[in-house]
Amino acid sequence: MNNKTYLPIGTVVMLKGGKKRIMVIGYEMQYVDDKGVKQRFNYAGCLFPEGLINTNEVLLFNNNQIEKIYFTGYSDEEQKQFNTKLLELINKQLVPNVNNQNSTTLGEPNLYSNDRPQITQVNSTNN
Numbered sequence: 136m137n138n139k140t141y142l143p144i145g146t147v148v149m150l151k152g153g154k155k156r157i158m159v160i161g162y163e164m165q166y167v168d169d170k171g172v173k174q175r176f177n178y179a180g181c182l183f184p185e186g187l188i189n190t191n192e193v194l195l196f197n198n199n200q201i202e203k204i205y206f207t208g209y210s211d212e213e214q215k216q217f218n219t220k221l222l223e224l225i226n227k228q229l230v231p232n233v234n235n236q237n238s239t240t241l242g243e244p245n246l247y248s249n250d251r252p253q254i255t256q257v258n259s260t261n262n
Contacts, residue, residue, distance in 0.1 A: 145208025156183040
């Protein structure tokens with residue numbers, strides 16, 4: 136990641152070529168594609184203002200795909216400390232980040248053009 140910080144949870148952004156705003160809901164999500172290749176994305180998000188409509192779909196995207204920030208989420212000392220710890224952990228990771236690659240859309244094809252976020256199924260288990 137080029138920036139030394141992550142955008143806070145709740146930040147609302149527009150991705151390059153996007154038609155809908157996205158709200159940040161998580162960080163550094165790992166995705167395993169159909170070929171078993173692990174990828175890491177800087178952010179997990181959901182559509183704004185709709186929110187997470189389907190718990191099985193999450194938008195995955197990278198910092199370099201963000202075109203505009205509409206609103207920056209809440210940040211305090213706890214969030215700043217979390218950001219520092221997250222950066223330390225990421226620097227130790229061996230899972231490749233896909234910042235320099237285009238991602239693919241598995242959902243709505245007309246929502247994004249280039250540098251699309253990954254829309255992935257989140258498998259939940261009933262314990």
